[in-house]
Amino acid sequence: MGAKHTLKIRPEDHVTGGMRIKLRWLIFFRLLFTLLLLGSTVILHIRDGLSFQDPSLIVLYGLICFLAVASLAYAALLKRLDQTTALAYLQIAVDTVAVTFVIFLTGGFSSLFFFLYLVVIMYASILLFRKGGLIMAVLCSIQYGLLVDLEFYGVLKPMGMLVSLTAANYAWSYVLYKVMIIMVACFAVAFLSGIIAEQERSSRRELAAMESYTKRVEKMAAVGEMAAGLAHEICNPLASLIGSVQLLKDEDQDGRGQRKLMLIVLREADRLSVLVNNFLMFAKPPEGQREVVDLGIVLGETAGMFGTSSAYAQRIRISTRIAAGIWIEMDPGQLRQVFWNLLLNAVESIDGEGTIEIEARQETRRAAVVKIRDSGCGIPEDKIESIFDPFMTTKPKGTGLGLSIVHRILETHDCRLDVESGTDQGTTFTLTFKTVDPPTRS
Known part of the structure; x- marks a missing residue:
């Protein structure tokens, strides 16, 4: 549904503020690495008495200058650009090229600095999650493979290295074996780092959602x-x-x-x-008569009755995907009222023809999820935090109590209600119920 606002107050996949902080730290550590590289180059230069005209030194100092200038440019762009994700991709992609140059300057196939690829992939996963980490793993693999190929066939020779240490002096099977090992390592690090980053993001989202729910x-x-x-x-x-x-x-x-x-x-x-x-x-919602009911049956019956209403049947199409055998303990009348109010809210948000999608599924062994998604006008960003407040409504004839009642009923039954919405992008209500064992048949 595009950009969304949600009552979960989610940290979002790439919250602008959080991404900017991470990018600042990335720029800082890149500058620190540049200074360390400069220091080690100067020590090497003095210790070995190398000339300033040495090709390897020229390229190395050029790489150091490039990294310093690029970091300053990234810092300037960070203050002016809103697309922080694109800037992150640009920075990390350039970092992979810089690592390739470092490997080339320190021995190519025989260099010990290939582990820098893994470092780049790890912070790519932290910033851009699994997708970004895998993209950078592909870039690193392509660059390393191309570098070794050119070295093996004699097109490139690592600067300042003995001929006996180039890839051309090893058997092709050994060269292929090492290249494959490094490529597998890149993708393994990308995959594992991505899993960790996704879990951390999920935990933050759940924590923010629970905090919002508690306050509400x-x-x-x-x-x-x-x-x-x-x-x-x-x-x-x-x-x-x-x-x-x-x-x-x-x-x-x-x-x-x-x-x-x-x-x-x-x-x-x-x-x-x-x-x-x-x-x-x-x-003060009445406690009602709690019963073990089939969630799918109650939801299906309510949606069926709602869909046959003459006021909506001609312009609203309702589609359902309801799993069978989901049992919960709740007052059936109140459960129907919850679904009816949410469907009514969905219809009232649709101007003209539209669709409502209803989905019910078993999420875990003891939890079921119902999603009611509409193609309506959505909820404005400045209103979404208060839609469950009594008398708060965006509709000319609404009382502002429908969603408040839904929330209170679900609260008394220890259920959870979340909403995601964006202006002109529809709204999705997600209800989470605790499931129970089916009733025993006598």
Whole structure:
């Protein structure tokens, strides 16, 4: 669905702020490596009494200057560019080329510095996760293979090295064996580093989601206590009002104008009664009668009834993928109300024709997931953090209690609700239920 905003307050695959911090550290360590390389080159230069005209020294000093200038350029671009991911790919790709030059200058096939490829792949996985690590592994493998090939066939000769140490002086089987070992090492490091990076990202996302969920529950608990007292205070005079007006309506048979006004009062009083009942449901949902029910059956029946409604059937297409045999313990009526409210919210977000996708599956042995995805207008970024607040609505005729009630019902049953959305990109509600063993048949 493109760029998404989610109530999970996820760190996102590449949160701009986090990526920028990592890139700053990468630039810093690259400069540190450049200084170390410069120091070791100067020591080598003085110790061996090499001339400034030595080709290997010229290339080495040139590489040092390039790395220093490139790092400064990266730092300047980092302050101006929004596409930090593209800049990360550029930096690391250039780093692979720099490592190839270091290997070429230190012996080529016989160089001991091929491990620098593995270092580059590891921090590529940290910054760009598994995909970035594998891409850099491909680049490193291609460059090393090409370098050894050119050296083996005599096209290139490592600078400052004896002829006897070049790849051309080894058997081709040994050369191929070493190249394959290094390539396998590159991909193994990329794969393992990617797994670790993905797990770290997943942990951060879960931690942020739980933190957001905890804050939301605390906030709604305080509002719920206030709402319960307020709703009870409104209910009593409201009941008296409805009863009195009903008596007046029955007694007045001649005054048509007065009867019309009373009908309006009754209609608005009923509307207020529904609002108060919804508010009571949000403030303190009834515990209901918990039963072991088949989640798929309840969801399928609710979606079926909703799809046959004349108000939506002509313009909304509902598709379902519901796994069978998912058992949960919950009040069936409240479960239907949760699904109905979410489907109603999905329909109201769609202007004209659209689709609603419903999916239910067993996520783990003791957890099931239901996803309700719509093709509607989505939720604005500045609204997504408050969509579960009572009376918060983006719809002209909405009461702002539908999602609040859904959240409160799920909360009382120890279930979890998350949402991902983007403006004009639709919305996905994800419900996580605890599953139980199926009921025993007598």
